Amino acid sequence: MTEDVSEALEQSLSWRHERVELVHDADSGLQAAIAIHSTMLGPALGGLRVRRYPGGLPEALDDALRLSRAMTLKASAAGLDLGGGKAVVLADDAWRDPARRAARLRAFAREVERLGGAYVTAEDIGTSTADMDLLAEHTHHVVGTTRSAGLGDPSPSTARTVLGAMAVALDVLDGDDALAGRAVGVIGLGKVGGRLAELLVQAGAHVVGADPDAAACRRAGALGVEIERSAAALLARPLDVLAPCAIGGMIDAATAATVGCRVVCGSANNALTGEGAAARLARRGVLYVPDFLANCGGLIQADCERRREADAAQLEQALAAARARTRAVLLEARERRCLPSAVAEEHAWSRIRAAARRRREGPRAAAAAA
Ligand SMILES: NC(=O)c1ccc[n+]([C@@H]2O[C@H](COP(=O)([O-])OP(=O)(O)OC[C@H]3O[C@@H](n4cnc5c(N)ncnc54)[C@H](O)[C@@H]3O)[C@@H](O)[C@H]2O)c1
Structure with a gap:
């Protein structure tokens, strides 16, 4: 585990995370981290984890970085056109209070919406289908809801x-x-x-x-x-x-x-x-x-x-x-x-590398054809 936030952010550079957002919403008391590891294959999808982190923000951030990278591998290995992301929230006693919990979830949803679809959130440890329904009132970028075409708990x-x-x-x-x-x-x-x-x-x-x-x-x-x-x-x-x-x-x-x-x-x-x-x-x-x-x-x-x-x-x-x-x-x-x-990772990374090549060569190929 990393000891401080700057160490975790250095790790994110070496794992080539595309984007890391630290969220502090003073009104609701929300403290969260959203890590987007890769959007090479598609939007970065990964659950919202709400749990207590005895090590505070460095531990929570470390979790988000590791989990978002794992989501990149999972999506690629499963042949999906999705990237890897993850959000973690630092829980405290206030999360037990339904009104304060709802306020923090609304603040989180607004952050997800602000990312414009680069990150799509879902259920994970400490969150429920009802939470996803609440998030869906404030962001389009959530799955696992029971509303409209939602398929509910994954x-x-x-x-x-x-x-x-x-x-x-x-x-x-x-x-x-x-x-x-x-x-x-x-x-x-x-x-x-x-x-x-x-x-x-x-x-x-x-x-x-x-x-x-x-x-x-x-x-x-x-x-x-x-x-x-x-x-x-x-x-x-x-x-x-x-x-x-x-x-x-x-x-x-x-x-x-x-x-x-x-x-x-x-x-x-x-x-x-x-x-x-x-x-x-x-x-x-x-x-x-x-x-x-x-x-x-x-x-x-x-x-x-x-x-x-x-x-x-x-x-x-x-x-x-x-x-x-x-x-x-x-x-x-x-x-x-x-x-x-090793085999599974090899397959997953090679699919991502191929997508990166296509993205790089796309404009060149189009220019050559013109
Ligand atoms: N829910 C999904 O669809 C999904 C998908 C992929 C991966 N996962 C992963 O699977 C795991 C479980 O997810 P979940 O949705 O069932 O979460 P959950 O919160 O519903 O269940 C986790 C359970 O683990 C228990 N637990 C905590 N610490 C423990 C310990 N030391 N020993 C034994 N039990 C302990 C908790 O009390 C809880 O009952 C997580 O790591 C999650 O990231 C979940």
Whole structure:
């Protein structure tokens, strides 16, 4: 994590973020950061995260920079004409007050509108579909609403692609994609993790979950999920699959050396942190499905909504295609004896480079033809 804001901004230069906005609205008390990593393939789409950052603005900004870059990769890897962006809000006690929360969300929406469509916002940790409906009253650039052509909460679609990616990973390891009888741990039983746990139970898996939120545990317990006392206990437990579905960064190199699972595949963006976590997992024979491949379902749904031309059948088709892409990446990585994340990133960056080339050469080609 970066220690101060200037360090974070230097990082944004080296990651080539196109634009970083720090927002302070004195009237409402809103403190936020909006990071636009890339608009090379299209508008930068990424959720609005509202959470407490003990490290204050430097930590929040660091989160926005990492997450927006990950969104660039996710959109490109999913074959979407979208770029990567993310917004984070520093939550405090005032966020619990409905009127003050609404005032801050309105101030945030005005900032998004001011960016003119370069950034499109959506739901993430700490925000809901109702929040997206409120934002939509003040900006055109929001998806995941329940209004007009809105498709609502993207989390069920995210859970679907995570489930598909898990099945593919098990198939690549064992030659069997069945989830029935598998032991699967889900860290974070919120919007995605809760739905994922439900789908896994329906598929006949033995599901163990952990979440500090007692209500989330109760809901999952009622579906047949065994509740473990902590995420740390779940990380160490012998499992077929571990699905990190809370905040990112739960698996560093030290944790990677001790996890008890055979596959890591979840929805949390940037699930691994620090140097060497992915390599250490690989050395131990643990297959890590890159988070941005597994969790693309919500983004695919958001894209369908944004284009206003896709119906339910097309969404289904696009979610199925995500599973096929994940299979192709895992097989290519096995053949080339390299990390799936390296293969997936290579594909994603090459699509962006090709778009950059077209953009550069477009005017030249037009001039040559004239
Ligand atoms: N919602 C989507 O469609 C979507 C899409 C792509 C990626 N993601 C990512 O998936 C993750 C989950 O998103 P969500 O929408 O379900 O968020 P959410 O806020 O609904 O759920 C997160 C859950 O994690 C729990 N949690 C927090 N700290 C924890 C800990 N230390 N151990 C165990 N549980 C903990 C919270 O109590 C909460 O229940 C996030 O990283 C998000 O960025 C979500």
